[in-house]
Amino acid sequence: MRSEGSRPARGAPSMMARTSLAVARQARRFPAVDRSANVSGPGAVAGNPSVAGDSRSTMPNAKNNAGRVLVVDDQPSNLRIISALLSRQGFSVYTAESGEDALQRLQQQLPDLMLLDMMMPGMDGFDLLEELRQNPAWSGVPVVFLTAAHDRDLLLRAFDSGAVDYVTKPFMPEELLARVQAHIGLKLTRDRLERVARERQELVNLVAHDLKNPLTSIFFASDMLITGQTREDRVPRYLQMVRDSAEDALGYIRRYLETQASARSRDALAPSRACLGEMVRWVDQRYALQLEDRGARLRIGSVQEVDVAVDPLVLRQVCENLISNAIKYAPGSDIELSVQPGAPGFRQLRVEDRGPGIPPAQQSSLFTPFFRIGSGDTATDADSTGLGLSLARQIIGASGGDLRYEDREGGGARFILELPEAPA
Known part of the structure; x- marks a missing residue:
């Protein structure tokens, strides 16, 4: 009883x-x-x-x-x-x-x-x-x-x-x-x-993670300006970095709101396209100073002025995730960015470094949500949410593309974005 x-x-x-x-x-x-x-x-x-x-x-x-x-x-x-x-x-x-x-x-x-x-x-x-x-x-x-x-x-x-x-x-x-x-x-x-609670939490995670990259750029540029640790001729570039990063943050928020409104009304977002050449130049402008401050460079390989069927803001998000990961886990290493031919109807955007790479035991979990790459640096690991690569693959997959990892010959990491070409 x-x-x-x-x-x-x-x-x-x-x-x-x-x-x-x-x-x-x-x-x-x-x-x-x-x-x-x-x-x-x-x-x-x-x-x-x-x-x-x-x-x-x-x-x-x-x-x-x-x-x-x-x-x-x-x-x-x-x-x-x-x-x-x-x-x-x-x-x-x-x-x-x-x-x-x-x-x-x-x-x-x-x-x-x-x-x-x-x-x-x-x-x-x-x-x-x-x-x-x-x-x-x-x-x-x-x-x-x-x-x-x-x-x-x-x-x-x-x-x-x-x-x-x-x-x-x-x-x-x-x-x-x-x-x-x-x-x-x-x-x-x-x-x-x-389901609604789960979707809202996923949206919060997505917004929080993707706002972190432009905010990091804002803090970096503002610190250089406030502390006076920069040459006079570079001040306009740091100011431009602050403005561009703030615009990106607002753009992310605006797009999230549009996506939510579209989901509620069952209307699809208008198809869009991004130029890979312009994207490479944007990455160079955004991260060249940050890499230089860390004793590294962004090396630009072959670039093709070709359009892919991906929203430019979405592609920026993914590129920021990959570049910021390379800076974090391969400190001091140059980062190489290039555009290559892919499978028929696709182009590849490659991000490569000469860091330690990904241990084989961790590669199968690399794109799992909340998985953190063990760098051995407690501060670096604590700063990671474990969402970047998982979200990047989801975002690219939703556009019909793919994101994968390869060990680089001679050591290092290579991430390959396989992107569908935009129709002529």
Whole structure:
């Protein structure tokens, strides 16, 4: 029996009260079932009909598209009755005749709701529910017990085990439908809220990471100006770096807002194109002074004035991620930037350095979110979010391109952006 401390607080609405309210609201959607039909027909369970009335009664054939229901019962007749009842209402129904069979079905497809017979031979409903709650992939599936028992302690045990509700046999079709609809509605609402929260967190991570690069350039240039550690003829270049970086930061924010508005309105962003030659010159202008301050240079290899089908601001983001990573993890090394022919219909933008490269053991995780390359420098590792390369690959992939890594001959790292050529 449930302990006294686990009972609802006095004055607080109980689970049963909340469930009853939701069920009552849903039940209004279903018309009364004609119970004048004989319940001893082929749709009823001999000696103990599961449905109080004719399961073949006329229900509205409304397509709820409300989700998937897994029905677990050791009585095939019960499975047929419940499946027919729910299928007529537009639910996707699949069944299992034992707890072990249900575990197999769960591995194939995750339901939005499980209707579970409490007492079955072998693995009963409580044993199966315990398996669900111990598996993180299944623990979020709401379970409604089906039972002929009216014992209070047994029903309390069902709630303590993690069930969200129960239906007693014989049940009324309207009641079962209302409870299924109510609990699936709650489940789908929770899934939507979790998805929105996850997408918002991903957006926050993206904005925070991509604003870091232009802000780093602003801090670098402003420090050089404030401390007076620069030649007079370079002051205009540092001032221009501050302005350009601020414009880039605003541009990123503006594009994020446009992307979100486009997603809400289901309108696609207009196709765009970027010139690789202009992009190489932009990188040179942005990072030449920072590399020089670190005793390194940006070496420009072959450059082709060719357009690729990628948004210029998106390509800037990716280039900033790759260049800033090279500065961070290959300190003192020159960075080489070049444009090369790629696969048919593609051009390559290559970023290379002569640093230590990526250890073979870490290369398989290189583009995994939040993975940090172990540099051995505590300060460098702590400054990394582990999002740069993962976001860069996602951004380029969304444009139809690819980002990959190669060990460089003679030592060092090579990142290759494979970009689709823009149509003529």
